[in-house]
Amino acid sequence: MKTDAELQRDVEAELAWDPAVTHTNVGVLVKDGVVTLTGHPASHAEKYAIEHAAQRVAGVRAVAVELQVKLPAGDERIDSDIAAAAERALSWNAFVPPGKVRIMVENGCVTLTGEVEWEYQRHAAEAAVGQLFGVRSVANQLVLRPQINPADIAAKIERALQRQAQRDARAITVSADGPYVTLRGKVHSWAERQAVQGVAWSAPGVASVRNELAIVP
Secondary structure, three states, X not given: OXXXXXXXXXXXXXXXXXXXXXXXXXEEEEEOOEEEEEEOOOOHHHHHHHHHHHHHOOOOOEEEEEEOOOOOOOOOOXXXXXXXXXXXXXXXXXXXOOOOEEEEEEOOEEEEEEEEOOHHHHHXXXXXXXXXXXXXXXXEOOEEOOOOOOOOHHHHHHHHHHHOOOOOHHHEEEEEEOOEEEEEEEEOOHHHHHHHHHHHHOOOOOOEEEEEEEEOO
């Protein structure tokens, strides 16, 4: 198991490796395997990249994000321009169903509301607007309304996990109450924990995933 000092070095190295991250904008603190990120990334997209870079590092048990976007001079946009750009970005995204997502922008902070059927659509909408100039944050309030009647969700998720050889499906249990799924067990990293959650979200009819997987490096 890595020490906190080793984890800090590895996270800092991963941030320096990622070309989407301006490493000088990020501070890294580690205590008991929990990574705290501080600083002022230059965009919401960079903030997202910083979070995911830290989560990729083996041994990280959790990530606390204390990052605040600070737009460089010249990157600011008025809210009406951001809203128009967000509308275009959603309309050109093949994964976002047309007419399902509403946009509100205030001081560079984008709020998404409405209903979609799949988690990948919800994620695609957030990713589409989060990469725009002038965006400081994204509040994704999209609600999932699956149109498929859930049947044998837990069994389908378990079979999907077994097909993916890079994960030990034997250490993971899946339970479902209608469209509401709960994951329990052990994984080896934060990245693996998120990957298992992604598999669960891919099952037809899932409306919610409660991730109780413990990280045991």
